[in-house]
Amino acid sequence: MDPKQFGRHLWSLRKARNLTQEVLAERSELSSDTIRRLEAGTFSPSLNTLTGVAGGLQLRLSGLAPKIRTPGFMRLDSQLTPRSSSARTRPASSTQWSNAYVGHCRKSRSILQWKSLPRLG
Incomplete structure (x- = not known):
């Protein structure tokens, strides 16, 4: 999955939970700028960043990946x-x-x- 596709998916997960970028950042223990850049697809996150985002969304790490069959x-x-x-x-x-x-x-x-x-x- 490319960063833009991941960003769109992350945005939809965040919106489905009625969270702002700031609230997700706080829950994830990340900066709001990191959440913004993830959603914009401008960088590839580390495993620690992905783990934080998953925790902030109350998902398992695997829940961040859309159900794509490749x-x-x-x-x-x-x-x-x-x-x-x-x-x-x-x-x-x-x-x-x-x-x-x-x-x-x-x-x-x-x-x-x-x-x-x-x-x-």
Whole structure:
């Protein structure tokens, strides 16, 4: 997702909650200028900034991303094994998933180009 598209999505999330940029900035522990620049799509946020914004909107970090299905995510989905009560198979590990996701972001030049994610296990 490019910064402009993310900015429009962030604006719609903020408006849906009837928040001003100033109130969101305060809740996110960021400056109102940062919120303004995010919504304008003029810079790519760090993971810390995204985490703050998600907290300010009372969302999980994944809630900041609109539901977009890209070929990279479809390939990733096909690698995951669904959990069922009868099968004792284990889905792909969180480390495998995060490595695949980071690789996809780097290839698509997404604004979410994290160099690494913390291990979840």
